[in-house]
Amino acid sequence: MALEESHVRRAAHLARLAVSDDQASGFVDDLSRILDMVDQLQSLDTEGVTPLAHPLDATQRLRADEVTETNQRDTFQRCAPAVENGLYLVPRVVE
Amino acid sequence: MQWETVIGLEVHVQLATRSKIFSGASTAFGAEPNTQACAVDLGLPGVLPVLNEQAVAMAVQFGLAVHADIAEVSVFDRKNYFYPDLPKGYQTSQMYHPIVGPGDVEITLEDGSTKRIRIHHAHLEEDAGKSLHEDFHGMTGIDLNRAGTPLLEIVSEPDMRSAKEAAAYLKAIHSIVTYLGISDGNMAEGSMRCDVNVSVRPKGQEAFGTRAEIKNVNSFRFVERAIAFEVERQIELIEDGGSVVQETRLFDPDRDETRSMRTKEEANDYRYFPCPDLLPVVLDQAYLDHLRGQLPELPADKRERFQNELGLSAYDANVISASRDMAEFFEAVHSECGDAKQAANWVQGELSGALNRENLSIANSPISARQLGELISRVLDDTINGKAAKEVFQALWNGQGESADEVIDAKGLKQVTDTGAIEAMIDQVIADSPAQVAQYCDSEPEKRGKMIGYFVGQVMKASRGTANPQQVNGLLKEKLDALL
Numbered sequence: 001m002a003l004e005e006s007h008v009r010r011a012a013h014l015a016r017l018a019v020s021d022d023q024a025s026g027f028v029d030d031l032s033r034i035l036d037m038v039d040q041l042q043s044l045d046t047e048g049v050t051p052l053a054h055p056l057d058a059t060q061r062l063r064a065d066e067v068t069e070t071n072q073r074d075t076f077q078r079c080a081p082a083v084e085n086g087l088y089l090v091p092r093v094v095e
Numbered sequence: 096m097q098w099e100t101v102i103g104l105e106v107h108v109q110l111a112t113r114s115k116i117f118s119g120a121s122t123a124f125g126a127e128p129n130t131q132a133c134a135v136d137l138g139l140p141g142v143l144p145v146l147n148e149q150a151v152a153m154a155v156q157f158g159l160a161v162h163a164d165i166a167e168v169s170v171f172d173r174k175n176y177f178y179p180d181l182p183k184g185y186q187t188s189q190m191y192h193p194i195v196g197p198g199d200v201e202i203t204l205e206d207g208s209t210k211r212i213r214i215h216h217a218h219l220e221e222d223a224g225k226s227l228h229e230d231f232h233g234m235t236g237i238d239l240n241r242a243g244t245p246l247l248e249i250v251s252e253p254d255m256r257s258a259k260e261a262a263a264y265l266k267a268i269h270s271i272v273t274y275l276g277i278s279d280g281n282m283a284e285g286s287m288r289c290d291v292n293v294s295v296r297p298k299g300q301e302a303f304g305t306r307a308e309i310k311n312v313n314s315f316r317f318v319e320r321a322i323a324f325e326v327e328r329q330i331e332l333i334e335d336g337g338s339v340v341q342e343t344r345l346f347d348p349d350r351d352e353t354r355s356m357r358t359k360e361e362a363n364d365y366r367y368f369p370c371p372d373l374l375p376v377v378l379d380q381a382y383l384d385h386l387r388g389q390l391p392e393l394p395a396d397k398r399e400r401f402q403n404e405l406g407l408s409a410y411d412a413n414v415i416s417a418s419r420d421m422a423e424f425f426e427a428v429h430s431e432c433g434d435a436k437q438a439a440n441w442v443q444g445e446l447s448g449a450l451n452r453e454n455l456s457i458a459n460s461p462i463s464a465r466q467l468g469e470l471i472s473r474v475l476d477d478t479i480n481g482k483a484a485k486e487v488f489q490a491l492w493n494g495q496g497e498s499a500d501e502v503i504d505a506k507g508l509k510q511v512t513d514t515g516a517i518e519a520m521i522d523q524v525i526a527d528s529p530a531q532v533a534q535y536c537d538s539e540p541e542k543r544g545k546m547i548g549y550f551v552g553q554v555m556k557a558s559r560g561t562a563n564p565q566q567v568n569g570l571l572k573e574k575l576d577a578l579l
Contacts, residue, residue: 014364016177053170053192053369060374065112065149068119069133076137077129086128087236090179093226 003032096334097298100326101306102261102291103253104318106268107246108278109222109286110153116221116245117144117187117373124284132224132239138183144372146171150245151376153277154194154219155386157247160271160393161214163198165383171219171373174365179237180224188248190367193218194376195247200271201395202263207409212264213252222246247277253292253303258322262315265289266417269315270394274419282314289318293325294339304329305339309353312346321346325353397422405435415439420457424464431468434475441471445488462491470499482560483508511562514570517554520562521574524553536579547571 008027012019019027073086082089115122118135135142158165170192173185195217201209224239249268255261269287272278279286294306307329312321324346329339344353392400394416401412401422415425421442429438446467450457470491474484487502496502503509511517525532528550535546547568554567 014175014366053375054371054373056374058374059377060146062148062151062376063119063145065114065147066119067114067121069114069121069131071130072133073127073129076132076134076139082234084231084236086130087227087231087238088129088179089231089234090237091235092233093179093228093235 003028003035007031098295098326098330099298099300100256100258100322101253101294101296101303102255102258102322103306104249104251104255104261104264104292105290106249106251106265107222107288107290108157108249108268108272108280110150110245110247111276111278112147112149112153112245114147115243116147116150116219118243120243122244126240128236128238129240132242136182136239136243144187144370146373146376147245150219151194151378152386153245153275154217154247155378155383156275156277156390157217157249157272158195158198159383159387159390160275161195161198161200161217163214163217164196165378166192166194166196167378168192169194169219169376169378171370171376172367173370174220174367176363176365178223178226179235180226180239180242182224182239182242186221186223187370187373188220188367189218191369192375194378195249200264200267202260202267203398203409203413204259204263207413210254210260212254212260212267215250215252217247217249220246220248247272253294253306258319258326261291261322262319265315265318267394270417270419274391274394276391285313288313291318291322291325293322293329295326295329295333304333305341307339307341307353308343309346310343310356314348317346317348320348320351321353324351328353391419394419394422401435405429407435407439411439411443414443418457424457424460427464428468428471431465432471432475434471437471437475438468441467445485449488449492461494462488466491466498473499473503477512477563478510479503479508480510480561480564482555482564483510486560507559508561511558512566514566517558517562517566517570518574520554520557521550521567521571524550524557525574525578528553532575532578535575543575547575550575 005024005028008019008024008031012024077083077088080088112122114120115136118133120133120136121131123131135144155165169189171187172190174188174190175185177184193216195214197216198214199211200214201211203209222241222244224237224242227236227238229236251264255264269280272287273280281287289312291309291312292306293309294304296302296304307325309321309325312318325344332339343356345356346353398412398416401407401416402409407415416422425438425442428442429435432438446457446460446462450460455461467488470484470487473479473487474481479487483503486506486508487499490496490502490506491499496505531546531549535543538546550571551564551567554571555562555564
């Protein structure tokens with residue numbers, strides 16, 4: 001698949017990654033090679049094969065509905081850049 | 096041109112688990128900010144989600160209640176987007192293999208007719224935190240207590256054709272989840288939230304029009320108002336030669352309008368993929384049978400039984416069965432007094448009125464079902480009349496007495512049915528009111544019927560409300576007409 005720099009920029013934006021111009025062209029090559037490999041995989045005939053949601057042949061264990069966590073707000077907020085009245089502060093979000 | 100409205104609803108129901116869907120943090124409402132957000136909810140490195148069995152059971156119970164296919168295998172996916180109240184950078188949801196497949200719900204319209212609304216599917220997901228946009232020195236405050244609270248998103252087919260049908264559907268879902276006890280259904284606290292998809296098309300046209308999605312529609316009333324506004328907006332737009340744009344709009348209840356949420360040119364791209372931290376959820380038949388055995392009698396079944404076995408009207412049966420608490424209260428009143436119609440009248444009338452005035456739920460009624468049932472029995476066996484019954488009700492409501500009989504004795508409300516006693520009071524009233532008696536005798540015969548009201552009032556007053564009103568009426572008429 002032919003990947004263009006605009007694709008890389010869009011993917012980087014969606015993942016909130018800062019990508020410099022130099023890096024962007026490098027990523028075009030790297031990602032194109034990955035996609036080529038995916039193309040190769042897709043040439044396999046998977047007719048009649050159930051898609052796999054998880055590589056492990058196991059099922060989800062469930063936990064009992066019990067409150068097991070205690071309040072550790074002070075510990076968690078020690079690594080936050082800004083807090084006030086128990087809230088984490090972030091740059092203003094406007095919809 | 097005649098237009099037809101097409102509506103589909105996405106209802107998010109907060110499940111009433113004690114702990115979160117993927118962590119052991121508490122889900123209790125109203126705690127101090129961030130005191131119930133643990134490492135898993137915060138998305139700290141190295142944490143792993145473990146699914147809450149109760150959330151699964153609740154989703155399945157809902158599915159069974161709406162006659163849905165329950166997925167033998169369901170899978171969690173990551174829905175990726177950046178927003179500060181979603182610390183992991185993705186919401187764990189179910190995109191491709193939801194736990195609850197197609198089902199249906201019966202709704203009852205105002206005229207008593209019913210309609211079946213199909214459910215496309217319902218899936219489990221986690222709630223996000225809350226952003227507080229009050230000014231924190233130009234920053235936004237984030238409370239992650241709600242992050243990770245289990246949600247069941249119930250997606251309907253576009254089967255509703257009016258705002259009333261949409262509201263009835265929302266009420267039906269509310270009834271079902273509260274009957275099942277899988278959610279408190281409290282819309283004011285956000286336990287049930289609703290997005291509405293609305294489009295219009297010329298009547299008779301098969302293809303759907305372009306739809307708008309309205310967010311933030313968080314009460315039964317708002318659903319109707321938001322749809323009414325949106326339908327009018329879309330019809331005007333089209334009739335003026337424009338066309339509806341597929342977009343997300345926000346309902347503003349203060350201004351009673353919907354507004355475009357001006358999305359950036361770049362559309363969201365959620366890049367769903369199966370969550371590698373969670374394995375497929377596999378449910379076997381024995382488990383489903385076990386949950387099916389635990390289902391309570393559901394609103395639709397109760398409604399039908401109230402109508403067919405107890406003889407309630409379609410309207411009464413619908414109103415009373417809508418809430419499990421009210422239905423059970425009614426059933427207890429009925430078993431005490433034995434008269435379903437009277438029980439329904441008192442529960443919907445006097446009791447609901449008093450509860451509304453004091454903003455109480457029926458579960459917190461100061462009058463118990465047994466007390467109310469006994470009170471009704473005393474009306475049915477003619478111990479007290481209707482007026483005294485209201486007084487007894489008020490006394491019981493205020494806690495003045497344990498039982499109706501106690502209040503009736505204490506207040507001397509026992510109905511006077513002794514003809515001699517009533518006649519004595521009537522004679523006294525007639526003797527005390529010569530002017531009114533003269534007026535009565537002088538007036539046209541057809542006007543006398545109305546004038547008798549004055550005398551009835553006086554006699555009832557003299558008996559302190561305890562005289563049997565039918566007897567008073569009959570005897571008064573005889574005595575007054577004898578004076579003509």
